[in-house]
Amino acid sequence: MFWRQGYEGTAISDLTKAMGINNAPSLYNAFGSKEQLFVKVLDRYADGPARYIREAFDQPTARAAVGALLHGAADATTDPGHPRGCITVQGGLACSPGAETARDELTTRRAAGEAALRERLQRARANGEIPAGADPDGLARYFTAIYQGIAVQAASGATREQLHGIVDLAMTVWPQQPAA
DSSP, rough: OHHHHTTTOOOOHHHHHHHHHHHHHHHHHHHHHHHHHHHHHHHHHHHTTTHHHHHHHHSHHHHHHHHHHHHHHHHHHHTTOOSSSSSHHHHHSOOOOGGGHHHHHHHHHHHHHHHHHHOOOOHHTTTSSTTOOOOHHHHHHHHHHHHHHHHHHHTTTTOHHHHHHHHHHHHHGGOOOOOO
């Protein structure tokens, strides 16, 4: 429900119906609050449909990691077995003041993803995988924007093939070592 409708667009009655819970107090007894349930959903999402993110960072090179991350996003956000797009990108972008907790949780998770990518790119520069003059911060922001854009494009109806084409084009900016 959260993935399909966003945090704020999902009412307690939607959740109780989808979960087969008889009433709101039962949901609160089981999960504490809508916010706490949302965090549990995000954790489950990270371990399930979005596990490709962790797997991407296990790739042997930074280029392979970024490629696996972006191609994984193209596949995951268009998986016919799930809602299109990404819960962490779409789940709380537009929230009222009463939903700040959910928006902040999603913002924190997106920032952590960018920080992990920045760290991987910094290691790549230190290890000589990318030129010494490459900008890991700028590259992390760029590839994060592509990653998040994939989710938005998928939710808007882009095909898996179109998204893989975007990834292929985005990877052409990968910093090359200067010719010897």
